[in-house]
Structure formats: structure tokens, C-alpha cells
Amino acid sequence: MPTQVVQAQPATNAFSGFIQFWEDVRAIAGPYWYPTKAGERAFSDVIRSWGMLILLILLIIALVGMTAFDSFVSRYLVDTLIQEKDYSKFINTLSINIVGLVFVTLLVGFSKFVRKKIALDWYKWLNNQILDKYLSNRAYYRINFRSDVDNPDQRLSQEIEPITSSALSFSATFLEKVLEMTTFLIIVWVISQEIALILLAYTIVGNFIAVYLNQGLNKINQEELEFKADYNYALTHVRNHAESIAFFQGEKQESNIIQRRFSNILKNAERKINWERGKEIFSRGYQAVIQIFPFLVLAPLYIRDEIDFGQLGQAALACNLFASALGQLINEFATSGRFSSYTERLAEFSDALEEVTKQPEKVSTIKTIEENHLAFEHVTLQTPNYEQVIVEDLSLSVQKGEGLLIVGPSGRGKSSLLRAIAGLWNAGTGRLVRPPLEEVLFLPQRPYIILGTLREQLLYPHTNRKMSDRELEAVLQQVNLQNLLSRVDGFDTEVPWENILSLGEQQRLAFARLLVTHPSFTILDEATSALDLNNEESLYQQLQKTKTTFISVGHRKSLFNYHQWVLELSQDSSWQLVNVQDYRLQKTKKIVTTPSDNHQITIDNFPNNESKTQLETGVVTVTTEGFSHKEMQILTDYSPASIRSRGSLGKSITGKDGFTYRYNKNPNVLKWVRI
Known part of the structure; x- marks a missing residue:
């Protein structure tokens, strides 16, 4: 894949752009074709891939050879018909020509099949590799804090397959057309060295022009990917927030946002059309001129009987095929700009996934120890960028079976402490002792609703757990969702749950997971904020019956009834830990609920x-x-x-x-x- 990659950069940076592109290609293709790390690919898979690649190369060589052979057969076919006028010999030559065309047809079909099969296998492996990086070490979460990496979902779903298909298409086409051009150049050289030299010089000049034209197209293709990704994200955003938009009647504003992003796509498309117009004119004109050369040079030779008509026809056919091969090669150079853009974006995405999962150097982090209890030991928690202290020198221990309620002003880091427990944030100092995360269940304010059946919703995240329908019905009864089954066709029905369940029902469904899972530790981040007090009371009472150790974040004073301890965070990063009764007495002295005239009752x-x-x-x-x-x-x-x-x-x-x-x-x- 050599010359297809010319980055859309100033001429002074062309070489560095070329080097960077090849670094990207090596990073993406290397582990598949030439793995150097243990466990990257099985040896048998590598051998199979190389075997398929070698087969493709042999098919291409055979195809070019048969095409050259057919040109000679065509030459002899003309000679037997026009000069020798031998009908039986003509029929024999025609039969050979037909057999040759059949072989060419079969070789074209099989070579494309093998090429697409290799691309599919490579795509499968590359997609799994990037997806593993995305879902490992919570990179999918951390990547959202990188402003320089946009639309990771599109990069995964739409920008991996074109890399493998484009790479194989360009490589196969490049090899085939270079071989064809070389073969036909030799054929023309045998007939006329003058034409061969003209074709060679013409090819060199044409490639320089094609490279120049492709520089602009590469930049346009890069912008096209970004604009389409932004447009798709805007449409997805409307779907995900349809109810909020409907409440605000924000259709006009959303339409303006979408139209603004769509206009970027249109402007980019217009620029691309203009560039492609010039490229098409150049490509067609370039091929047309080549087809004139043999007649200008060889016609006088034929008139003087220095060559026969078959040689004239073969030279014309060879030049025509040479021009066709060169035209296809130029087109591949043009479309390779898209491949270059895909490669650059995927390499950037892959590097970012590796970077966000690396432990930062020369910065302090909270040390996490896994034991069967939960405690903070002189923990100072900071935001991931180390710019703000959330809580300072926190030391506390949550006893088994007890409940801790975290309260404090909005934005003071209550949820951040839960992120620290989950291992999402670790910027700071001190020691965090917690059980293995497999023993902890997190219930966020906005419950996570998976794409799956009702059974999978209830069993998540352990969907391989076996529970009967009767047992699941009992769980739904406990969380006051017994009527849910009447709205769907059983536990194995998959519907858009986020659309048919209210936020309160989603929170009760999350509590149902808790009753199914029976975790040793439970973390609740305002997990009952959308529930009435009766439902909240019922769910917390059932939570207490499970004997789980739980930590809650919330603002409701009714939550005091279900916890033994209160951790209050303050604006100045200080904190206090008191039992519920003492905390209530503290707050009772500060209750301000008087008439406007400020008199005592x-x-x-x-x-x-x-x-x-x-x-x-x-x-x-x-x-x-x-x-x-x-x-x-x-x-x-x-x-x-x-x-x-x-x-x-x-x-x-x-x-x-x-x-x-x-x-x-x-x-x-x-x-x-x-x-």
C-alpha cells in the first residue's frame, strides 16, 4: 500500500505525514499480520491468514498472466482471420481465446472472494481487539473525559470495517494493476520501444499529478468522517432525550442544531464534488491520450508493412489495457484518502484507550485494598485532574450490616466518594479498604436499563443466574412492580424498557436486582429520589432485611430512618461523622420554619x-x-x-x-x- 497515503498537510510536512501514517498502519496491522506479543493471536490463525494472503497473490499473478496470454491469442486470432484467412485455424484460436476468457472470469471471481474473506477475518479480529480495549479497565468510562476523542461509538461501529476492506482492496488492486502495467509495457516494448518509453514517462508525470489532486481529497475525506459523526450523534441525542425535548417543546432549537451539523456535511460534499470533478477529468483525459499513442507511432509502420495488423491490434490493446489499469490505480489513490482518514482516527482512538487506562506517573493515588469490609483511612480525594480537593483526611469504617448516609450541599462530592469506592476515581492520598467489586452492587439515581429481556433486566449483571418465573414474580411483588408482567408478554420479552418504564419504576426495577443478587455491600446514589415515601420505606425495609452493608447518598430526611450513621460533607472539604440521632438533634436546632414576621411560636x-x-x-x-x-x-x-x-x-x-x-x-x- 505505498503511495496511497499522502496526508492533507503542507508540502513541508508531507514526509512527516507519510511517516506518521505508516506508524498508524503498523500499529493497526502489525498485531494481526506479525504479532510480537504473547497472546495477541494464535499461531494457527496467523498461518491461516498468511496462507490466504499468499493464495490471493497467486490468483492475482495468474489473472495478470491470463490477461497477457489473451492479448497474444487475440493477436493471433486477428492474423488467422485477416492475413492467413484459415477458418479452421481461426476456430481453434477462438476456442483457446474462449477458454482463456473463462479462466480470467473464474480468477476474477475467486480473487475477489479471497480478498473479501481476508478482509472479513481481519475486520473480525480488529473489531474484537479494539472492543476489548474499550471495555477493559473501564476505558469506555475514562475516554469520556478526553475532549480530543469524539464519537467513540461511531469509531467502533462504522470506521473499523472500511480499514480492512479498503486495505485489501487497494493492496490487491495495486498489485494487480502494477503487474498489468508492467506486463503490457513489456509487450509494447517488444513491439515499439518508443511507445514504451513514452508510456513510462507519461505514467511518472501522471502519478505526480494524481498525488497532488489526492492531497485535497484526503483532507475533505477526514472532515467528512468528523461531520457525519457529529450529525449522527445529534440525531442519537434527540432519541435519547426525546421526553425532555417534548416537555420543553424544544423541537425548533433541536432542528437548528441538527440542520447546522447537516449543513457542514453539505458544504463538505460540495467541496468534494468540485475536487472529484477535476480528478475525473484528469483521469479520463489521461487514459484517452494513452490510447492515441500506438496509432500515431505504429500506423506508419503498418502502412510500410514493417509490422502486421495483429501487432498493431495487440499494441493498441496493450496500451488500452495499460491506460485502464492506470486509471483504476489513480482511482484507488483517490479513494485511499478515506482509508488514510479511517486509519488515523482508529490509531488515535486506540492510543487514547491505552493512555486512559495507564496509571499516571509521579502523581499520588489512593491505595485500594480488598478486604471484607469498607473503610477510609486518611483519604484525601481529588478530582481526576487534581485541580480540586473533594474531601480531606477522611477516616471512617462502616460496620457489617450497618447503613451509612452521605449528605451535604449539592456538588460537594457525595457521588465522588462512591466513584472512589468503585475505583473510577483514585486521585488523592490515603488507603481505601473495600470488598471485591463482585460483591458490591451499585444503584445510581438514573438506573441502568440494559438492552435485553425482563429476565435479563432482573438478573443483571449476572444474567447467567438461574431463577424460575415464580421466583422472579415474587421479587416483582416485593418492589411493587407486580403489574409489569401484564404490560409485556412474559419474562423473555425484549422491549424498549426506558420508554415504557417511568423513572420511579426503573428505580424499583434496580431494587429488584438487589433482591435477586443479595450483595454483601450495596451503594445507593439517590436511588429512591423518584419514589414516594411509602415505596421508599418499603424498599429500604427489605434492604435492611437482607443484612447487607449499605451506603446511601441522598437529600431526603426520611432516609435517616434507615441508616445508623451520617457522613456530612462541607463546602470547605471538611467532614463530620455522627450517628443518626445526634445528627437529627444537631439539625433540629437549625430548623427555620417561621412565619414571615419572624416571631417565635x-x-x-x-x-x-x-x-x-x-x-x-x-x-x-x-x-x-x-x-x-x-x-x-x-x-x-x-x-x-x-x-x-x-x-x-x-x-x-x-x-x-x-x-x-x-x-x-x-x-x-x-x-x-x-x-
Whole structure:
């Protein structure tokens, strides 16, 4: 594949661009054709690939040989018909010509088959290799933090196959056409050295012109890939966020974004059409001129009877085939610009995947130790770029079977601590002790819904687990999704789950996975934010029954009911760890729920004025065992309607003071009383 790769760069950088291209090609093709590392490819597979390649080369050589042979047969065919006028000899020669054409046809078919088979095998291997890099060591996650690598999904799905098919197509065509041009040049040389020298000089000049024309096309092809990738991403973005766009009625703005990216494709296409117009004119004109040479030089020789008509015809045919081969070679040079672009982007992507999975040098990282408990030992966590400290000198241990609730202002790193536990972020210092990740189940705020059946949704990530339909139905009942089966045709039905399930149903489905998996440790990142309090209470109670050790991130005060400890993160990277009761007492003193005139409300109904709860100015001071609905609204986060509803149903409410209250329906009381 030599001369097809001329990078779209200034002339002064042409050589360096050429060298860089070959470095990219070697990085991509080397492990397949000449593996140097153990385990890259099985030796038998390498031998098979080389065997197929050698077979392709032999088929191409045979094809060129048969084409040259047919040119001689055609020459003798003309001689027997025009000069010798021997019909029987003509028929014999014609039979040989027909056999030769049949062989040429078979060789063309088999050579293309072998070429495509090699390309397919190479594509399969290369795709698996890049996909392994993408999914190993969480490179698929880390690559998103690289702004210089765009659209990894398109690079995987659309830009690998063209590399192998283009490489084999160009290589086979290059070998075939060079052999054809050499063969026909020799044939012409035997007939007329003058024509052969003209063809040789003409070929050299033409290739220089073709290389110049292809420089612009290479740049255009590179931009075409990028513009199409951006356009496809915009369309995918609309599909993934269809509901949000519909709520905002943002169709016009989305259309503008899509049209803006599509206009880039159109402008690029217009530039490409203009460049290809010049290339086509040059290519066709280049071939046409070659076909004139033999007649200009050989016609006088034929008129003077210095050559026969068969030689004239053979020379004309050879020049015509030479021109055709050269034209196809020029076209391959033009289309090779796309191959160059694909190769550059894939090499860049492959290098980036390797780079993001490397452990950075000369930077401090949190040391992770796998044991059967969870603890932070003097951990200072930073953002991956080391520009911001999230939490400083954190030391705590979560006891087996207990629950830890992480709270704090938005953006202060609550979810970042979970990323550290998962091994996604490790910038900082200290030691993190955690169980093996196989024993930990993560439930994010936006549950991950896989592409699969309902059974696979419930069993994820261990989809090979065996559970009966009855067992799965019981799990759905536990998470209040028993009606889900009535909306689909059984557990083995695959539907677009993200479209048919609400966010709350998706969160309950995630909890169902927890009940199926029974992990030793569970991490919940606002995993009940879309649920009502009743569903949240039911799910956390079932979580507690599993005896799992769990850590939650959340803002709801109702979460205090299900955890023993609270880790509060502050704006200045400091932290405090207290038990739930002490934390509630701390926050009770800071509750601000007063009327706008900022006066104190004192309810003093305790016998003998015992047990008063003092609140700050602008805060309610409660000193009674009985409270009205309005007073309970001050002491809780519930709405008046919820308070009345829970009171009529006899349900309890946990107040901001940490105490639990129930409504006394006795006609003589009719108040909320502390339990």
C-alpha cells in the first residue's frame, strides 16, 4: 500500500505525514499480520491468514498472466482471420481465446472472494481487539473525559470495517494493476520501444499529478468522517432525550442544531464534488491520450508493412489495457484518502484507550485494598485532574450490616466518594479498604436499563443466574412492580424498557436486582429520589432485611430512618461523622420554619412544663405532647394533605426533631402525639 497515503498537510510536512501514517498502519496491522506479543493471536490463525494472503497473490499473478496470454491469442486470432484467412485455424484460436476468457472470469471471481474473506477475518479480529480495549479497565468510562476523542461509538461501529476492506482492496488492486502495467509495457516494448518509453514517462508525470489532486481529497475525506459523526450523534441525542425535548417543546432549537451539523456535511460534499470533478477529468483525459499513442507511432509502420495488423491490434490493446489499469490505480489513490482518514482516527482512538487506562506517573493515588469490609483511612480525594480537593483526611469504617448516609450541599462530592469506592476515581492520598467489586452492587439515581429481556433486566449483571418465573414474580411483588408482567408478554420479552418504564419504576426495577443478587455491600446514589415515601420505606425495609452493608447518598430526611450513621460533607472539604440521632438533634436546632414576621411560636402543653425543645429565633419551640396538623407541618417536611392523609390512615410520621408521632383519633384528643 505505498503511495496511497499522502496526508492533507503542507508540502513541508508531507514526509512527516507519510511517516506518521505508516506508524498508524503498523500499529493497526502489525498485531494481526506479525504479532510480537504473547497472546495477541494464535499461531494457527496467523498461518491461516498468511496462507490466504499468499493464495490471493497467486490468483492475482495468474489473472495478470491470463490477461497477457489473451492479448497474444487475440493477436493471433486477428492474423488467422485477416492475413492467413484459415477458418479452421481461426476456430481453434477462438476456442483457446474462449477458454482463456473463462479462466480470467473464474480468477476474477475467486480473487475477489479471497480478498473479501481476508478482509472479513481481519475486520473480525480488529473489531474484537479494539472492543476489548474499550471495555477493559473501564476505558469506555475514562475516554469520556478526553475532549480530543469524539464519537467513540461511531469509531467502533462504522470506521473499523472500511480499514480492512479498503486495505485489501487497494493492496490487491495495486498489485494487480502494477503487474498489468508492467506486463503490457513489456509487450509494447517488444513491439515499439518508443511507445514504451513514452508510456513510462507519461505514467511518472501522471502519478505526480494524481498525488497532488489526492492531497485535497484526503483532507475533505477526514472532515467528512468528523461531520457525519457529529450529525449522527445529534440525531442519537434527540432519541435519547426525546421526553425532555417534548416537555420543553424544544423541537425548533433541536432542528437548528441538527440542520447546522447537516449543513457542514453539505458544504463538505460540495467541496468534494468540485475536487472529484477535476480528478475525473484528469483521469479520463489521461487514459484517452494513452490510447492515441500506438496509432500515431505504429500506423506508419503498418502502412510500410514493417509490422502486421495483429501487432498493431495487440499494441493498441496493450496500451488500452495499460491506460485502464492506470486509471483504476489513480482511482484507488483517490479513494485511499478515506482509508488514510479511517486509519488515523482508529490509531488515535486506540492510543487514547491505552493512555486512559495507564496509571499516571509521579502523581499520588489512593491505595485500594480488598478486604471484607469498607473503610477510609486518611483519604484525601481529588478530582481526576487534581485541580480540586473533594474531601480531606477522611477516616471512617462502616460496620457489617450497618447503613451509612452521605449528605451535604449539592456538588460537594457525595457521588465522588462512591466513584472512589468503585475505583473510577483514585486521585488523592490515603488507603481505601473495600470488598471485591463482585460483591458490591451499585444503584445510581438514573438506573441502568440494559438492552435485553425482563429476565435479563432482573438478573443483571449476572444474567447467567438461574431463577424460575415464580421466583422472579415474587421479587416483582416485593418492589411493587407486580403489574409489569401484564404490560409485556412474559419474562423473555425484549422491549424498549426506558420508554415504557417511568423513572420511579426503573428505580424499583434496580431494587429488584438487589433482591435477586443479595450483595454483601450495596451503594445507593439517590436511588429512591423518584419514589414516594411509602415505596421508599418499603424498599429500604427489605434492604435492611437482607443484612447487607449499605451506603446511601441522598437529600431526603426520611432516609435517616434507615441508616445508623451520617457522613456530612462541607463546602470547605471538611467532614463530620455522627450517628443518626445526634445528627437529627444537631439539625433540629437549625430548623427555620417561621412565619414571615419572624416571631417565635411557643406551644406549652407539657405537664409541669417538662421536656422543652428549644429552637433558635425564627424557629418553633415545641413543648407539647399534642400537635395540630398545622403544627405538624412545621415539624416535618410533609404537605398538609399528606399529614391529614397519614393521620386518617393511622400512619406515623417522623419529625425533624427525630421523634415519631401518630395521630390520636380520640374525640377528646384529636392531636398528633409522640410515640
